[in-house]
Structure formats: structure tokens, C-alpha cells
Amino acid sequence: MIEEYLDPNYIPELLPHRENEVTAIFEMFRPLLENRRPSNAFIHGGPGIGKTAVAKLVLREIKEEGVIPIYINCWYHRTEAAVLAEILRQMSVPFPRKGRGVDELITEFMERVKGEKLLVVLDEIDLLENPDVLYELSRASPTIGALLISNDQYATKKFDSRVRSSLTLSTVEFKSYTVDELTDILQERATLARLPTNELAIRVAARLAFKNHSDVRYGLSLLLKAGRIAKKSGDTLTVDLIKQFDVTQSPKQANRELEIQDDHKRILESLKSSKGEAFSNEVFKKYIEDGGKIAERTFRKYVRQLIDWKFVEEEEVAGRGRRRRLRILQ
Numbered sequence: 001m002i003e004e005y006l007d008p009n010y011i012p013e014l015l016p017h018r019e020n021e022v023t024a025i026f027e028m029f030r031p032l033l034e035n036r037r038p039s040n041a042f043i044h045g046g047p048g049i050g051k052t053a054v055a056k057l058v059l060r061e062i063k064e065e066g067v068i069p070i071y072i073n074c075w076y077h078r079t080e081a082a083v084l085a086e087i088l089r090q091m092s093v094p095f096p097r098k099g100r101g102v103d104e105l106i107t108e109f110m111e112r113v114k115g116e117k118l119l120v121v122l123d124e125i126d127l128l129e130n131p132d133v134l135y136e137l138s139r140a141s142p143t144i145g146a147l148l149i150s151n152d153q154y155a156t157k158k159f160d161s162r163v164r165s166s167l168t169l170s171t172v173e174f175k176s177y178t179v180d181e182l183t184d185i186l187q188e189r190a191t192l193a194r195l196p197t198n199e200l201a202i203r204v205a206a207r208l209a210f211k212n213h214s215d216v217r218y219g220l221s222l223l224l225k226a227g228r229i230a231k232k233s234g235d236t237l238t239v240d241l242i243k244q245f246d247v248t249q250s251p252k253q254a255n256r257e258l259e260i261q262d263d264h265k266r267i268l269e270s271l272k273s274s275k276g277e278a279f280s281n282e283v284f285k286k287y288i289e290d291g292g293k294i295a296e297r298t299f300r301k302y303v304r305q306l307i308d309w310k311f312v313e314e315e316e317v318a319g320r321g322r323r324r325r326l327r328i329l330q
């Protein structure tokens, strides 16, 4: 229970203190429901303040109105071809992974989206190598909405005027949460996770999250780590237990926390540079050559997580021993 509801990727049905943003963004795309061109939007604000969560909630709601929801994180799909292929994949269009040029992809894309209503969320838009794909989106059909997201408020300034005028973006700035807001949010998640808590412990977690750039993710990780211990011993969450996991007190541990995220990315990079497909042991070798530091056992654990998160798929290949072939999911 706690692993699921305190996971940073979990999107609750309700997002306290972001209700207005959910409504405002939904309204921007409402014209799609009447087959009209919507206004597009750009969300910016610091990390861990609900940008992705709000976008995913809007996608969930608009799907119920018959609009096809597309969510793309540009970290994993950086080129025009990768984004278009991923949109087609999410529309369940069978499309060969390899051997197709961008022009062919664009043609296929244009045909497939004709007459369809789509809301395309492009998260971490600053990592998109080339904004031409945005131009293609607006050109393909009047009933495609684009919702762009970035931590960087200047992310769209790089777009050339052709792209910018084709999109007409309304900007929505997400403000950081206050300690009170963080307390409500963390309390809600703790309740969902059925974590026996006391009010003060949640408040302390909220205050520590506030100190960490108001990042909800940080607060959730405190609740999760402390929650595991509390659950085991059958105790309620205490202030001391929360504080024990506060890495801002211990820079060494803070670095380790950051590496965890980086290593997932490094593993994906190593797999990418092996043409997106390789045996697990080859990827590990490449990862070490590229300066990776984790041991093979931990590497396997991270690969398992990447598979669970659907970034990578694996295939068991018969032969001597069990060999696992890994492939990046585009």
C-alpha cells in the first residue's frame, strides 16, 4: 500500500491546491470537444510541484470526453522522429521501429491524425532537440492540442518564430507550494497509503520538503522511508523517524540519492548507444566503460525498475544459460 501511494509516479484522483490549474488547463482544451482549435499551453515552474501530475490528470479527464490522450517525456523521446513514432505508438498504430525516414513518418502521422482529436503533452520540452515537431502538430490537424511543460521558464524562447506563431501558447506559471499546502498534500497521500501518522510528523516532513525547493517528491520520499520502518514495528510515524531520513542534514547521503536517478539515465544512455538493443551483460559493460559506478547486482535491480516503468522491454533468449536481451521502448 505505502509503496504504491507514496510513489512519486502515482497520480492521485485529487490534487489539493492544484484544482484551479487543472480546471484552467482543461478549459483551454475544451474546444477540442466541439471539434474546434484549442489554445495551446506552456506550463513552467520548479521541480516536484505538480506540473506532470496536473497534466496527467487533465489527460485522464479529457480522455473521458473522447479525446485521445498522449503523454510524452522528451527526456526519452528527443527527436522529431522519436516523438512522432511515440504518438503513433500510443495511438496503437503498428509502425516498424526501424528503417523509416522522418518524411515517411510525417506522412503516416498526418494521415493517421486526420479527423482525430488529440491532446499531446510534451513534458521536459527543453530536452527536445528540434522544435519542428511542434510545427507538424499544429499543421496536422486543427483538433490537436499541445501542452508543453518545463522547469525552465525560458524553454520556449528558443523556438523560432514560425513554430511560435503556429502554436500561440498561453503560459501558466506554477507557483511553489507553501508549508501549509505541502502539509495538506502529504497528509492526503499518507491517508491514501493508510500510514498511521501524527499531525506533527507530517508537518515536519512538509517543512523539510519546503526547504528542499518545495519539492513534494522529497516529502514523499521521507514519508516512504520512515513509513517502511514505522510499518514494520507497528508504530505511528514520529518526528524523529522523519528527521532521520532528511538528507539535507547529511550531504553524502544527498549525493547518493541523486545518483540513483542518474544511474537509471546512464543505463538508458548505454543501451541507446548500443543501437537501443543489446544483451544485459553488454549494456552493463558499456555502462562501466562510460564511467558507471554501481555493482552488477544493483545494475540488475535498476534494469528491473526500468522494465517495470516501461522504459525498457526484455526478451529471454534461449541458449547457454539465460540471456536477456534488452530493448529501449520508444
Ligand SMILES: Nc1ncnc2c1ncn2[C@@H]1O[C@H](COP(=O)(O)OP(=O)(O)O)[C@@H](O)[C@H]1O
Binding pocket: 007, 008, 009, 010, 011, 012, 014, 015, 016, 017, 018, 046, 047, 048, 049, 050, 051, 052, 053, 054, 185, 216, 217, 220
Ligand atoms: N497538489 C498535489 N496533490 C497531491 N500530490 C501532488 C500534488 N502536487 C504534486 N504531487 C505529487 O508530487 C510528486 C511530484 O509531482 P510532479 O507532478 O511529478 O512534479 P513536477 O512539477 O516536477 O512535474 C508526484 O507524486 C505528484 O503526484
Ligand SMILES: [Mg+2]
Binding pocket: 048, 051, 052, 053, 123
Ligand atoms: Mg514533471
